[in-house]
Amino acid sequence: MPGSRAHLWFIAPALILIVLILLLPIALAGAMSFTNYALGNPSFDWVGFENYERIFTRATYERMFGASFRYVAVVVPFSVALGLGAALLIHSLGRFGALYKTIYFLPVMAALIAMAIVWEFALHPTVGIVNRILESFCGTPLELWPWHAYGCAEGFPLWLSDRDYAIWTVAFIGIWQGFGFNMVLYLAGLTSIPRELYHAAEMDGATSGWERFRLVTWPLLGPTTVFVVTITIIRSFQVFDTVEAFYPQGGGPGKSVYVMLFAIYEKAIQQNLMGIGAAITVVFLFFVMLVTLAQRWLIERRTHYV
Amino acid sequence: MASIALSHISKSFGDTQVLRDVSLSILDGEFVTLVGPSGCGKSTLLRILAGLEAADSGHVALDGRDVTAVRPAHRNLAMVFQSYALYPHLTVAQNLATPLKLRDLGRTGRLPVVGPLLARTGYGAIGEQVRVIAGILQIGHLLDRKPGQLSGGQRQRVALGRAMVRQPVAFLMDEPLSNLDAALRVHMRSELSELHRRLGATFVYVTHDQAEALTMSDRMAVMMGGNILQFGSPAEVFADPRSLAVAEFIGSPKINTLPGEISTDGRVSYLGVVLNRRVGQGRVGPVTVGLRPEHLSLRSTPADATLSGRLTFKENLGSDVFLHAVIADGQHRLILRTDPARAAALALGDTIHVEGQRSAALIFDAEGQRLPMTTGAGQQAEVA
Numbered sequence: 001m002p003g004s005r006a007h008l009w010f011i012a013p014a015l016i017l018i019v020l021i022l023l024l025p026i027a028l029a030g031a032m033s034f035t036n037y038a039l040g041n042p043s044f045d046w047v048g049f050e051n052y053e054r055i056f057t058r059a060t061y062e063r064m065f066g067a068s069f070r071y072v073a074v075v076v077p078f079s080v081a082l083g084l085g086a087a088l089l090i091h092s093l094g095r096f097g098a099l100y101k102t103i104y105f106l107p108v109m110a111a112l113i114a115m116a117i118v119w120e121f122a123l124h125p126t127v128g129i130v131n132r133i134l135e136s137f138c139g140t141p142l143e144l145w146p147w148h149a150y151g152c153a154e155g156f157p158l159w160l161s162d163r164d165y166a167i168w169t170v171a172f173i174g175i176w177q178g179f180g181f182n183m184v185l186y187l188a189g190l191t192s193i194p195r196e197l198y199h200a201a202e203m204d205g206a207t208s209g210w211e212r213f214r215l216v217t218w219p220l221l222g223p224t225t226v227f228v229v230t231i232t233i234i235r236s237f238q239v240f241d242t243v244e245a246f247y248p249q250g251g252g253p254g255k256s257v258y259v260m261l262f263a264i265y266e267k268a269i270q271q272n273l274m275g276i277g278a279a280i281t282v283v284f285l286f287f288v289m290l291v292t293l294a295q296r297w298l299i300e301r302r303t304h305y306v
Numbered sequence: 307m308a309s310i311a312l313s314h315i316s317k318s319f320g321d322t323q324v325l326r327d328v329s330l331s332i333l334d335g336e337f338v339t340l341v342g343p344s345g346c347g348k349s350t351l352l353r354i355l356a357g358l359e360a361a362d363s364g365h366v367a368l369d370g371r372d373v374t375a376v377r378p379a380h381r382n383l384a385m386v387f388q389s390y391a392l393y394p395h396l397t398v399a400q401n402l403a404t405p406l407k408l409r410d411l412g413r414t415g416r417l418p419v420v421g422p423l424l425a426r427t428g429y430g431a432i433g434e435q436v437r438v439i440a441g442i443l444q445i446g447h448l449l450d451r452k453p454g455q456l457s458g459g460q461r462q463r464v465a466l467g468r469a470m471v472r473q474p475v476a477f478l479m480d481e482p483l484s485n486l487d488a489a490l491r492v493h494m495r496s497e498l499s500e501l502h503r504r505l506g507a508t509f510v511y512v513t514h515d516q517a518e519a520l521t522m523s524d525r526m527a528v529m530m531g532g533n534i535l536q537f538g539s540p541a542e543v544f545a546d547p548r549s550l551a552v553a554e555f556i557g558s559p560k561i562n563t564l565p566g567e568i569s570t571d572g573r574v575s576y577l578g579v580v581l582n583r584r585v586g587q588g589r590v591g592p593v594t595v596g597l598r599p600e601h602l603s604l605r606s607t608p609a610d611a612t613l614s615g616r617l618t619f620k621e622n623l624g625s626d627v628f629l630h631a632v633i634a635d636g637q638h639r640l641i642l643r644t645d646p647a648r649a650a651a652l653a654l655g656d657t658i659h660v661e662g663q664r665s666a667a668l669i670f671d672a673e674g675q676r677l678p679m680t681t682g683a684g685q686q687a688e689v690a
Contacts, residue, residue, distance in 0.1 A: 199358050200391035204468070205379045205408035211416075215404065219395040 026285065033279035038272045051279035063255045064263045064280075067167055071259055072236040074171040075178065080228055082175065083182025088217075090183070091190045101187070104180040112177055116245035119173055123159040131156045160246050163253040170242050170257050177242075178235060182228050189224030193217065223299060230295040234288055240265065260284050308369040308475035308508055309334045310355065315364035317350055324350045325361070326532040332525075334369075337502050337509040341519035342529035343555065348512045349480055351529070355510065356478050357381050368475060379408075384469035388481040390461045392453040398464050399449040402436045405472045439467045459490050466501070476508035483518065495521050516556050520544065528552045550674035553596050559621075559628055559641045562602075566595040566669070574669055574679075577634055579611050581667055583679040593677065594670040599628060601666035602642035605659040612659040615640055617652055631658055 033051055037044035055061045086104050090097045107115065122129045137143075138152035151157070157165045197216045206212045240261040243251065251258030251266070260280060268277025310332040317325040324347045332338045340348040353359040355366055357378035365374045373381050384405075392401050407416060410432065415425030422429050440446040443463045453461055462482060469477055482498075483491045499522050502509050513519055519526045520540040527537040528551075536548045547553035553561045566576030568591055572584035576595045585593075605612050615633030627649035631640045642660055652658065669677045 194389065194391065196387045196389050196391040197393065199356075199378075200385070200387060200393075200468075202358065202378045203356065203383065203385045204405040205472075207377065207379045211408065215393065215408075219393070222395065 029278045029281050029285075032274055033276075033282050035275045035278075037274045039274060040272070044275075047275065051276045052283075054276065055279055055283060060255060060258070061263070061280075063251075064258045064260055067251070067256060067258050068237060068260045070167050071171050071174065071239055072233060074168065075174045075236045075239075076229065076232045078175045079179040079182055079232055080225070082179040083228065084186050084221075084225075086179065086183040087186030087190055088213075091187060101184070104183050106180070107177045108180040108184075112241045113245050115177065116173070116242050120160065120246065123169060125156070125158040125161070128159070130159070161253055163256055166252045166256050170239075170246065170252075173242055174236065174239055178232065182232060185228050185231075186221065186224060189221045190217070193220045226295055226298045230291055233291045237261075237284065237287055237291075310476060310508060310510065311365075311367040311370075312351070312355060313365050313367070315351065315354055315361045315366075317347070317354060317359070317361050324532050325354075327364070328529075328532070328534055329364075330527055330534060330537065332508060332510065335506050335508055337499070337511065337522060337524045339511045339513060339519040339523035339526040340529055341513055341516055341526055341555075344514055346529040347532040348514075348529045352478055352480055352510060352512045356383055356385050358385075382472075382475050383478055384472070384474035384476075385478040385480065386465045386469050386482045388484055390453070390465040390482075390485075392461060392464055392468070394453050397450050397452055398445060398456070399433075399436055399440075401453065401464055402439060402449075402467050402471050403432050405468060406432045406435060409472060435471055439471045442470075443467050458486050459494070462486060462494065470505070474507070476510060477505075479509065479511045481513055482511075483513070484515070491518075498522060516558065520556070528555060530555070546676075547596075547668065548676050550594055550596065550670040550676075553668055553670070553676075557598055559599050561668070562597045562599065562640050562642075564595045564597065564638055564640075566593045567591070568593055574667075577613060577638075579613065579662075581669075581679075583665065583681050585669060585677045585679050589671070589677065592672055594672075594674070596668035596670060597640075597662055598666065598668075599641045599643045601663040602640070602660050603663070604629075604642070604644055604648060605661045608659045609661070612661045613640065614657055614659050617654055617656045617658050620649055620652070620654070622646070622649070629658065631660070633660075 034046055034048060035044045036047050036050075086100075090100050090104075093100065121127075123131075125131060134148070134151060134156050137148065143149045143152060159165050159169045162169075193216065197220070198212060201212050201215050204215075206215050238261055239259055243257050243259055243262045244265070246252070247257060247262075251262055261284070264277050264280045264284065267273045267280065310330075312328065312330045315325050315328045316323070328347070328351060330338075330351075340351060342348050350359060354361045357366075357373070357376065361374070365372055367373065368381060368383075393404065396404065411421070411425050411428050415421050415428050417424070436449070437446070440449055443466060445460065445463050445467060448456060448460060448464070453464065456464065462485075465482065483494050486494060495518060498509075498511075502522075511518075511522065523540055525537060525539055526543055528535045528543060530551055536543055536552045538546075543552065544556055547556065550563070554563070564576045566574050568574055568585055568589050570590055572586065572589070574581040574583075574585060574593060574595065581595075608614050613633050615631035617629055617631050618639075619630035621628040621630065625646075626643050627646050629642050629644055629649060629652070631642070632638070633640050640660060665681075669679060671677055
């Protein structure tokens with residue numbers, strides 16, 4: 001109706017909530033990133049791009065980006081591939097599918113802080129089960145593997161406290177923890193593929209499982225894959241609890257596990273440097289937004305079939 | 307092109323037996339329809355023929371070769387699915403080319419990026435075949451589109467094209483027209499018949515629509531409860547149904563059924579009307595008399611051999627009008643066909659008098675089996 005203001009009343013509640021709980025905090029973080037504000041200080045100074053300059057020049061933050069990108073680069077492909085593999089296997093099972101589903105999903109449901117303690121024990125350099133098993137194979141043909149032979153002679157890695165291994169070990173735990181979630185998403189995607197397409201593929205001459213996978217399963221899982229990859233990238237950028245559990249101080253040996261969220265926590269909460277914390281947050285949000293935009297583009301351009 | 311022989315096929319899903327010792331032999335180049343109500347096992351039979359489902363017992367033979375243990379891809383049959391089952395991520399051209407690629411190209415030729423470069427001649431031949439098929443089906447202008455951008459009728463054509471493109475020995479169709487609107491369905495019927503004549507291939511067509519079965523098939527198999535009740539030409543099945551179930555399923559509107567009685571001399575009577583023909587001696591007892599709406603006509607005055615009833619509904623189809631009447635004090639309903647001019651003269655509630663065509667009544671025994679009849683001695687016009 002022309003002149004009526006009714007539409008404002010309809011959209012106002014949603015609009016107010018979005019502004020209050022989403023846009024305003026982001027804007028505040030953005031504003032804060034240009035200051036040297038610290039909690040409890042009566043005033044603050046505008047420092048311009050100084051915080052950002054630090055982020056992109058100082059070695060600490062170089063390590064931060066290195067750790068975050070290494071973590072993402074390992075966790076995303078492995079947990080997506082394992083999630084898909086597990087989903088395909090479970091989907092082909094008749095009987096024990098539900099049991100396996102539960103088993104693989106357990107790490108997702110378990111509190112990672114609690115699981116971190118278990119991993120810390122397992123990966124302990126001397127009494128941990130991992131290194132004990134590795135040691136017990138010393139003197140067997142497994143020593144033909146140079147890495148293992150070196151471990152037998154010089155001692156096995158310290159894993160979590162080893163500068164060269166720490167980030168990969170944390171990434172391994174991230175994969176272990178996360179792929180069950182991807183599996184559940186892929187299982188949902190698999191059930192939505194019409195069975196008739198597999199029959200059509202069979203009639204058309206796709207005799208091997210690999211051909212059916214390439215012709216039907218993989219393309220029809222396209223939208224699921226885009227979603228799974230996006231979610232996994234964002235979740236990997238957000239990794240925090242394992243790092244906090246293993247390295248409450250400092251972000252691991254030589255800051256090799258100093259991931260972005262831990263950096264935000266350390267700067268803004270532990271050291272009360274709100275300005276630099278906010279700046280890292282803005283950079284973090286920028287990455288997440290890039291990923292999300294890429295996802296939107298892919299969904300609309302490439303995998304939207306109908 | 308191939309003849310098909312299904313022998314003693316049985317199939318159960320859990321406790322439900324879907325097919326009970328079904329045998330069917332289809333000649334080379336024949337258009338055979340499997341028709342029946344839903345759940346009668348017709349689709350399962352087709353899928354067993356395709357190899358997508360394994361029979362519990364029985365054999366499938368193509369051209370005399372036992373293919374029971376041969377996987378679907380190697381039977382060289384093509385199937386058109388009810389949902390069309392087109393690959394949604396591929397264009398029409400790629401959909402049409404898929405069966406050719408999977409069959410004619412080697413492993414290297416099917417590689418994602420380098421394949422087209424390595425097997426250039428193979429791809430050229432495939433492109434040519436796709437264009438020929440697209441020309442026949444008049445979908446040449448759709449080749450670059452994806453299935454999601456096509457209408458139901460266009461998808462139907464693409465599905466047909468994908469079946470035709472590799473020249474299979476037989477075409478299997480599982481209710482291919484049921485997702486189309488009514489007008490297009492009627493149009494596609496004639497187009498499919500035309501295609502069958504042109505290709506000369508064996509067609510096995512599954513439908514629940516008796517009109518599709520009657521219009522297209524050379525022979526039709528009427529299935530119910532996991533059995534083939536009757537297998538014959540449409541004319542034969544319509545005019546000479548072997549059981550009440552077949553007579554009721556084939557023909558629209560449904561055949562009228564009235565309770566009757568066989569007297570000791572073999573004469574059949576129902577609602578006071580006595581038929582001229584007789585059934586064999588010694589079959590005394592209650593029977594069901596079937597009268598097709600097409601075989602009934604209106605009479606202006608009652609006579610010995612007419613049934614009288616009250617008109618309750620006029621179903622106008624334009625060219626024909628079906629009159630629904632209640633006869634015998636409201637216990638039985640009767641439908642008859644008449645022309646619009648005569649129907650216009652009648653009003654609902656009028657009493658109408660109905661007479662049957664000579665020798666058209668079908669008699670079924672208590673088990674629903676058809677009883678053969680012999681012409682009686684008298685030559686006066688037989689009445690319904």
